[in-house]
Amino acid sequence: MAEVLKGKVLVAQGGGPTAVINQSLVGAVLESRKFPQVTRVYGAVHGVRGVIEEDFLDLTEATTHNLEAVAQTPSSGLCSTRDKPDVEYCRKVFQVCQAHEVRYFFYIGGNDSADTCRIVNEEADKAGYELRVIHIPKTIDNDLKVTDHCPGYGSAAKFVAQAFAGVNLDNRAIPGVYIGIVMGRHAGFLTAASVLGRKYPDDGPHLVYLPERPFNKKQFVQDVQDIYTKYGRCIIAASEGIVDAKGVAIASQFTGGEKDSHGNVQLSGTGALGDLLASWIKAETGIKRVRADTLGYLQRSFLGCVSEVDQFEAREVGEKAAQFAIWHNRDGSVVIRRIGDYAVEYDLAKLKDVARESVCMPDKFINKQGNGVTDAFIRYARPLIGELPIMERIAAPKVARMLKKK
Amino acid sequence: MAEVLKGKVLVAQGGGPTAVINQSLVGAVLESRKFPQVTRVYGAVHGVRGVIEEDFLDLTEATTHNLEAVAQTPSSGLCSTRDKPDVEYCRKVFQVCQAHEVRYFFYIGGNDSADTCRIVNEEADKAGYELRVIHIPKTIDNDLKVTDHCPGYGSAAKFVAQAFAGVNLDNRAIPGVYIGIVMGRHAGFLTAASVLGRKYPDDGPHLVYLPERPFNKKQFVQDVQDIYTKYGRCIIAASEGIVDAKGVAIASQFTGGEKDSHGNVQLSGTGALGDLLASWIKAETGIKRVRADTLGYLQRSFLGCVSEVDQFEAREVGEKAAQFAIWHNRDGSVVIRRIGDYAVEYDLAKLKDVARESVCMPDKFINKQGNGVTDAFIRYARPLIGELPIMERIAAPKVARMLKKK
Numbered sequence: 001m002a003e004v005l006k007g008k009v010l011v012a013q014g015g016g017p018t019a020v021i022n023q024s025l026v027g028a029v030l031e032s033r034k035f036p037q038v039t040r041v042y043g044a045v046h047g048v049r050g051v052i053e054e055d056f057l058d059l060t061e062a063t064t065h066n067l068e069a070v071a072q073t074p075s076s077g078l079c080s081t082r083d084k085p086d087v088e089y090c091r092k093v094f095q096v097c098q099a100h101e102v103r104y105f106f107y108i109g110g111n112d113s114a115d116t117c118r119i120v121n122e123e124a125d126k127a128g129y130e131l132r133v134i135h136i137p138k139t140i141d142n143d144l145k146v147t148d149h150c151p152g153y154g155s156a157a158k159f160v161a162q163a164f165a166g167v168n169l170d171n172r173a174i175p176g177v178y179i180g181i182v183m184g185r186h187a188g189f190l191t192a193a194s195v196l197g198r199k200y201p202d203d204g205p206h207l208v209y210l211p212e213r214p215f216n217k218k219q220f221v222q223d224v225q226d227i228y229t230k231y232g233r234c235i236i237a238a239s240e241g242i243v244d245a246k247g248v249a250i251a252s253q254f255t256g257g258e259k260d261s262h263g264n265v266q267l268s269g270t271g272a273l274g275d276l277l278a279s280w281i282k283a284e285t286g287i288k289r290v291r292a293d294t295l296g297y298l299q300r301s302f303l304g305c306v307s308e309v310d311q312f313e314a315r316e317v318g319e320k321a322a323q324f325a326i327w328h329n330r331d332g333s334v335v336i337r338r339i340g341d342y343a344v345e346y347d348l349a350k351l352k353d354v355a356r357e358s359v360c361m362p363d364k365f366i367n368k369q370g371n372g373v374t375d376a377f378i379r380y381a382r383p384l385i386g387e388l389p390i391m392e393r394i395a396a397p398k399v400a401r402m403l404k405k406k
Numbered sequence: 407m408a409e410v411l412k413g414k415v416l417v418a419q420g421g422g423p424t425a426v427i428n429q430s431l432v433g434a435v436l437e438s439r440k441f442p443q444v445t446r447v448y449g450a451v452h453g454v455r456g457v458i459e460e461d462f463l464d465l466t467e468a469t470t471h472n473l474e475a476v477a478q479t480p481s482s483g484l485c486s487t488r489d490k491p492d493v494e495y496c497r498k499v500f501q502v503c504q505a506h507e508v509r510y511f512f513y514i515g516g517n518d519s520a521d522t523c524r525i526v527n528e529e530a531d532k533a534g535y536e537l538r539v540i541h542i543p544k545t546i547d548n549d550l551k552v553t554d555h556c557p558g559y560g561s562a563a564k565f566v567a568q569a570f571a572g573v574n575l576d577n578r579a580i581p582g583v584y585i586g587i588v589m590g591r592h593a594g595f596l597t598a599a600s601v602l603g604r605k606y607p608d609d610g611p612h613l614v615y616l617p618e619r620p621f622n623k624k625q626f627v628q629d630v631q632d633i634y635t636k637y638g639r640c641i642i643a644a645s646e647g648i649v650d651a652k653g654v655a656i657a658s659q660f661t662g663g664e665k666d667s668h669g670n671v672q673l674s675g676t677g678a679l680g681d682l683l684a685s686w687i688k689a690e691t692g693i694k695r696v697r698a699d700t701l702g703y704l705q706r707s708f709l710g711c712v713s714e715v716d717q718f719e720a721r722e723v724g725e726k727a728a729q730f731a732i733w734h735n736r737d738g739s740v741v742i743r744r745i746g747d748y749a750v751e752y753d754l755a756k757l758k759d760v761a762r763e764s765v766c767m768p769d770k771f772i773n774k775q776g777n778g779v780t781d782a783f784i785r786y787a788r789p790l791i792g793e794l795p796i797m798e799r800i801a802a803p804k805v806a807r808m809l810k811k812k
Binding site for chain 1: 579709801
């Protein structure tokens, strides 16, 4: 066993919230509280911004009952930030840690948060201050490197699957064309999850458009027309991040070019892309009933839709973070390794291997036409969303007509 | 006991689906199958359109297991129609009933469906044919006359409450202005349900705009600015059906004027209204992070969000329909009467008293400023949505700053 490093734990949450991000928080906090060398467990309010502003809650004094209830609550209980720290910012983070005798810093977030962890760790090293830094993964986009999948994805994927399963039933009752726009700027994992609630052979979504393949208007219209001819209805799942052949976001021309603090064009929180795709279908096919919904923020925050598997794993990556740091004196990013069907184990990757870059859907998960997903994707994703609610069609024989003979 | 009327039962579903419309279907079917004078139980596919086309399933041969699973499935299991029958159409409905020796016709739907029931009943009377006709209420809009509330409303209200509860947590983590557009053309009940998940005093939605009160842009901008100044964030729930002082739908100028088969402007299935309201806030207040979601079809069809109370009552109105018709030889519309806190009983209203006209939110449910709801509304609506999932904030003391003293 490594040398005992006495001091405080500091935990924070960054980036977009998920349904299970508080499971990771509570896993890290409760596990940390077990170690005698941990003098206090602090939580920073609003992520790294809360760190540099020394805006801390003393989670050592939160009741276990309170924390367990928080664990079941969606969205970052400590609140979040969109700040993307540079070296100077990270130096301040380190200095605050030093001032408060923090020896363990756990940051729950995506690839940007992993990069923050990497730099803070380096700054501590340079100063000769022992600071263990662990990145705890979370993202609904499922776009982190090394890990098999990301906590937060399973629950968002379940929401998307249940949304499209319901929409499919609705669209079957009153047929037409339905377009659902799903979150995911560069990675199509969440949009692909729209198929996970399909049960019968003609269930939608019938077409899935991902950011990994160029989106072509003409092909899109033809695809929809073909499905509509076959089934008398058509359900489309499209990623908010779909791009044309030149890599330009289809949505970009309709949002007035608003950019977030990372310099990205705003995609979420507007219905413009869905309305555009719907207008194309109406104009080019003559189909009258065309509807578009943008699933929006409900995907990552809806109260009451969580994957049991995701919940479980999110809790464990938080606990493992505390164990890797406090038992084993290690830095890194907690990763999930799939070792069975379905079984996982946890490991610690190097921070630099997870930081900054992200991943997209591999080719084997996307069909040849670029308008759907493969069985390999379904095999990959279905265990992550847990059980779906019951959904059944009426099974009864047809009755012979008496008035009209046709 | 009334004279025994031997023959078939025919059941159909009309209008927009709900999460529990199949509970009513299955309640009516299973109850009908118990009576020896019922020779067969038919289900019409796609509502009254299926009746005139004699597109029937023999539900006498559906297994109980199948039907119980269908009961738990959202959206009309027999599929639906937007047809609004005139007298000629209803005469055909009656003629088909006569040809198939149908003696009991149950139609699950809103006020238009009640009117269809009324006319079919009259046509049968004129022809001297004994046909019991019962309207089984359903609507997410909660806008039917006589009944205390409508099956289908509670589950849609629960979805909306959970959506806004989650959005509130998300918006607290990353503050800004959030606008959620809720279904409801004339009645604000569903939009009002957005408040039912509020727990802490600063929880959103902070502003609620209903079709029952004229919407004024200037007042709206001022309201949002006031809340934003107070809390540093603001969540707005607005009905898709909000109108200006002249009664013109705010959404109507952005949908290209598409009209449905009832001559109504399309409101759902487009993000235009939300985007418009967001653009006003951005332009007039200078607040940067403004997002708008349109909750869309998920409100009425999402798989896996159902109010236990709503589910229970939807089942019972179906069962009661069969009992009123077959035991008691009566025609009418099943209504729910609230007799306690919370307890209900069922009764049968005259078809003409429920048909055609609809109701809006009573004045006592809307605050004086016209931008929120009253406690009376919360008392009315909260029992209808059943239990909400756990949701809790971290309760822990603040830590004193060491570097910055402020």
